[in-house]
Amino acid sequence: xxxxxxxxxxxxxxxxxxxxxxxxxxxxxxxxxxxxxxxxxxxxxxxxxxxxxxxxxxxxxxxxxxxxxxxxxxxxxxxxxxxxxxxxxxxxxxxxxxxxxxxxxxxxxxxxxxxxxxxxxxxxxxxxxxxxxxxxxxxxxxxxxxxxxxxxxxxxxxxxxxxxxxxxxxxxxxxxxxxxxxxxxxxxxxxxxxxxxxxxxxxxxxxxxxxxxxxxxxxxxxxxxxxxxxxxxxxxxxxxxxxxxxxxxxxxxxxxxxxxxxxxxxxxxxxxxxxxxxxxxxxxxxxxxxxxxxxxxxxxxxxxxxxxxxxxxxxxxxxxxxxxxxxxxxxxxxxxxxxxxxxxxxxxxxxxxxxxxxxxxxxxxxxxxxxxxxxxxxxxxxxxxxxxxxxxxxxxxxxxxxxxxxxxxxxxxxxx
Numbered sequence: 001x002x003x004x005x006x007x008x009x010x011x012x013x014x015x016x017x018x019x020x021x022x023x024x025x026x027x028x029x030x031x032x033x034x035x036x037x038x039x040x041x042x043x044x045x046x047x048x049x050x051x052x053x054x055x056x057x058x059x060x061x062x063x064x065x066x067x068x069x070x071x072x073x074x075x076x077x078x079x080x081x082x083x084x085x086x087x088x089x090x091x092x093x094x095x096x097x098x099x100x101x102x103x104x105x106x107x108x109x110x111x112x113x114x115x116x117x118x119x120x121x122x123x124x125x126x127x128x129x130x131x132x133x134x135x136x137x138x139x140x141x142x143x144x145x146x147x148x149x150x151x152x153x154x155x156x157x158x159x160x161x162x163x164x165x166x167x168x169x170x171x172x173x174x175x176x177x178x179x180x181x182x183x184x185x186x187x188x189x190x191x192x193x194x195x196x197x198x199x200x201x202x203x204x205x206x207x208x209x210x211x212x213x214x215x216x217x218x219x220x221x222x223x224x225x226x227x228x229x230x231x232x233x234x235x236x237x238x239x240x241x242x243x244x245x246x247x248x249x250x251x252x253x254x255x256x257x258x259x260x261x262x263x264x265x266x267x268x269x270x271x272x273x274x275x276x277x278x279x280x281x282x283x284x285x286x287x288x289x290x291x292x293x294x295x296x297x298x299x300x301x302x303x304x305x306x307x308x309x310x311x312x313x314x315x316x317x318x319x320x321x322x323x324x325x326x327x328x329x330x331x332x333x334x335x336x337x338x339x340x341x342x343x344x345x346x347x348x349x350x351x352x353x354x355x356x357x358x359x360x361x362x363x364x365x366x367x368x369x370x371x372x373x374x375x376x377x378x379x380x381x382x383x384x385x386x387x388x389x390x391x392x393x394x395x396x397x398x399x400x401x402x403x404x405x406x407x408x409x410x411x412x413x414x415x416x
Contacts, residue, residue, distance in 0.1 A: 003039045004064040007031040007206055010308070018064075020123055020203045030304070031206045033064040041254040046225055049256075056111055056214040062250065063214075064207045065118040071147045075110040076214055078102045080222040080370070085338040090355045094368040096228065098219055099341055105142050105166065106376035107135035107297075107344075108215065108240065113200060116208035117143045120198035127152065129197040131188035133181050133236070133297045134163030135375055140200060141170035152197060154184050160296065162379040180291055182302050212240045216247025219370055220257050227251075227260035230369040232354045234346045235266040235275050235320075236298040238309030240374070245312045264318040265362065266309060267353035269293035269328060269345075275306045279320040284310045294325045294383045295345040297375060319362040323352035329387055331355070332377060342377035350374075 006015040011029030022031055044061045052058030056076025060067040079099045087095035103110040113136070117128060127150035130140045137153040144151035151172035155164070156179060168174055177184045185201075192202040200208045220227055227248045235241050241264065248260040268276040271293030278286035286306045291299035303309070313320060323331065331351035336342050343351070354371050357363045377384075392408060394400040 001043065001061065002064065002066050003036040003043070003061060004033050005036050006034045008034040020120075020125075020198065022203055022205045033206055033210055035062070035064075035250075037250070037253045044254060044256070046221075046256060049221065056114060056211070056218075059214055059217050062217070062254075063115055063118075064210050065115060066122050067118070069118045069121040071114065071117050071121070071143050073104045073110070073114075073142065073146050075103050075114045077218055080219060081339065081341075083339050083371075086335065086351075089334065089338055091358050091365055092363070092369060093366050096219075096223075096368075096370045097335075097339060097341060098215060098370055098372045100215070100372065100374050101341065101343060101347075101376035105135070105138040106379060107139065108212070108372075108374040109135040109139040110143075111214050112136075112208045112211035113139040113143050115211035116198070116200040116204050117147060117149075119207040120200070120204055121147065121149075123198070123204075125196070125198035126150065127197040129153065129188065129191070129195070129199045130201055131181070131185040131199070132201075133299055134159050134166070134379065135297055136201065137172075137174070138163060138166040138379075141167045141172040141174075144172065145170040150197075152195075154188050156180050156184055156296075158296075160380050160382055162381060166379060181300050182288075209239045209243060212243035213247035213250065215240075215372065216244045217251060220248060220251050225257050227257060227262045228370045229261070229367040230263045230265065230318075230363050231372070232265045232267055232350055232357065232363075232369060233372040234298055234350050234374055235268050235309055236300045236303065236346075238266075238275055238303045238305030238307075240372075241266050241309045242305055242312050244372070245316065262316060263363075263367075264312050264316040265353075265357055266313065266318070266320040267350045268320070268322045269295040269298050269349050270322040270324045271295075272299045272301055273322040274301060275303055275309050276320040276322045278306070278310055279313055284314070286310070293328075293345075294380075295328055295349050296380075297344060297346045298349060319357055321353035321356040321360075321362075323349050323356070327352040327355075329384055332384055333388070335373070336377070341373060343373045344375035344377050344380040345383050346375050347373040347377070348383070 328348035331348035
């Protein structure tokens with residue numbers, strides 16, 4: 001049973017029927033799914049959720065689709081790892097890593113696409129489509145393949161090879177657009193009005209965006225049915241960031257956790273930081289930017305949910321930081337070296353900004369913090385190639401190995 005009631009404008013509050021639409025016809029504000037929380041409260045409990053599958057579908061009562069239409073390829077309920085070595089390195093007492101690199105296509109986008117494709121099938125669509133910086137294209141391609149649906153995925157023409165191959169292997173119609181993500185998105189917005197396709201981040205965006213709430217649900221459950229004190233999450237459009245906060249609030253509404261007092265802090269790359277820049281200038285009005293960063297999955301210069309992300313920071317007394325390309329690479333390496341997690345560049349942004357927030361005092365040492373790592377590093381190996389320790393090359397003899405190892409250690413000692 002599903003409990004979605006209507007689509008509601010986030011600006012003027014007007015309600016619409018549950019249809020494949022995404023903006024208010026009166027004020028052009030974005031639409032969001034409204035739920036019967038009383039009904040959900042009656043239908044779910046901690047025990048009923050714990051008995052569910054080890055995927056995001058354990059929270060099906062809170063999702064805006066009929067689960068009969070789901071395409072379940074194993075998304076969600078990813079690890080929450082206590083990161084003691086990383087915490088010590090950056091000066092925190094308690095740090096957790098929410099590791100969404102373990103999803104089927106190695107990013108959190110599997111969450112939003114799982115919900116979007118279920119709703120699209122419920123509407124009767126026969127084809128899926130998206131505008132993407134890479135991860136979403138991978139996920140739409142995989143889910144459409146599993147459902148036997150056509151897929152049309154549009155990406156910028158300078159995308160990392162791993163993300164291009166990560167879509168092409170599922171045999172979608174893959175379209176490389178001459179331009180950045182904002183150019184791709186404009187084209188797809190035009191096409192959405194003339195093609196009978198479910199564009200996951202356009203005409204079914206209100207449903208698609210709801211999948212990110214499951215990150216908060218999982219964290220609260222994995223922490224023993226409570227919210228953390230602080231969250232650091234990457235921001236591109238800003239949707240993920242706002243939905244994590246919404247998820248904690250919803251768990252309180254339906255009686256699963258106590259009132260969350262989580263402070264929400266966002267992370268962006270310095271080369272594409274419209275939300276962070278607005279925060280640091282103490283304004284809710286961001287200025288679009290032309291992206292120039294190695295963190296291409298975050299390279300959205302005109303973020304659709306930027307204003308709402310800034311409102312969440314204001315409401316929760318959170319913060320925002322940005323990281324340079326060098327800091328992003330250092331963040332990827334630090335997470336890998338301390339916790340054994342290889343993240344894509346967006347993860348490097350999160351870790352680098354987490355370090356900055358701790359160093360500035362924006363996150364206190366004693367605040368229990370969760371950092372969200374949203375994609376796997378094999379998607380963006382170009383970012384770290386040539387910046388790692390080179391392998392030892394030796395003939396097949398013990399003496400040669402010992403000599404090479406001694407030389408490496410001598411160089412390291414000299415650098416120290």
